[in-house]
Amino acid sequence: MASREGAAKAPPKGGAPARAAAKATPKPKAAKGPAKAAKAAKAAKAGKAGTKTSTKALPKPGPAKRRLASKVMEAFDRLYPEPECGLEARDPFGLLVATILSAQCTDARVNQVAPVLLKAYPGPEEMGKAPAGKLEGLIKSCGFFRMKAKNIRAASEAIVSRFGGRVPRTLEELVTLPGVGRKTANCVMGNAFGLPGITVDTHLGRISRRLGLSSNHDPVKVEQDLMALIPEERWTRFSHQGIAHGRTYCKSQKPLCKECPLDFCPHPLAG
Ligand code: SF4
Numbered sequence: 001m002a003s004r005e006g007a008a009k010a011p012p013k014g015g016a017p018a019r020a021a022a023k024a025t026p027k028p029k030a031a032k033g034p035a036k037a038a039k040a041a042k043a044a045k046a047g048k049a050g051t052k053t054s055t056k057a058l059p060k061p062g063p064a065k066r067r068l069a070s071k072v073m074e075a076f077d078r079l080y081p082e083p084e085c086g087l088e089a090r091d092p093f094g095l096l097v098a099t100i101l102s103a104q105c106t107d108a109r110v111n112q113v114a115p116v117l118l119k120a121y122p123g124p125e126e127m128g129k130a131p132a133g134k135l136e137g138l139i140k141s142c143g144f145f146r147m148k149a150k151n152i153r154a155a156s157e158a159i160v161s162r163f164g165g166r167v168p169r170t171l172e173e174l175v176t177l178p179g180v181g182r183k184t185a186n187c188v189m190g191n192a193f194g195l196p197g198i199t200v201d202t203h204l205g206r207i208s209r210r211l212g213l214s215s216n217h218d219p220v221k222v223e224q225d226l227m228a229l230i231p232e233e234r235w236t237r238f239s240h241q242g243i244a245h246g247r248t249y250c251k252s253q254k255p256l257c258k259e260c261p262l263d264f265c266p267h268p269l270a271g
Pocket of ligand 1: 251265
């Protein structure tokens, strides 16, 4: 399965294609307490979770910004025609686990660790009953292993107790799982279920601001800005492409503007 925010075939300059994948950057979220989770699940069931953004509530970008977004999409399609995810997973549960593990960890490392973990505990039933020490030992090299182990176990228990052992498919339900925020939820939706989702990680947030597609720093607001500009059927693809571009050219500290093919970029370092 193509998994999470993505690896994309990188563009030419500099030689070998770079494999780009969305990496979770914020520190892992602590597991929510049972009461909070139950409340969130109830709210989600009632459609009050506040996680789904109605298109009516989205910003209304002007024609200039729409033209800019079109140019970015065209350029991304040329540069990253077959974007895909960097995390390897065989099923939605595997992708969910891998995405939780990926916070502040490389995809390469997660791709080494997750298969071993999932071989020992292949589904939420088994994972939810895994001894904490054993689980922590298996994922130690991914960093933040205690928190991640706690979240993976709690999310697995919740999948069994509240969702019949199947990873839920909606944003509203996914974010009720311990350790799962919008970014992870969008990633699972887009890559495990083929449902549209914009996954704003540090790369996509940064390139969106530099390209002038968003002026926000809050990932939820960036997500909304992009939702208003990018056609829904392209959300997952655009996420992969943006992340690939952030990793290949638009690097955090020193963007490679002189080499970057996006010559229309308004960033001060460009041109
Ligand atoms: S020109 Fe520079 S700032 Fe603009 S997208 Fe390219 S690397 Fe990023």
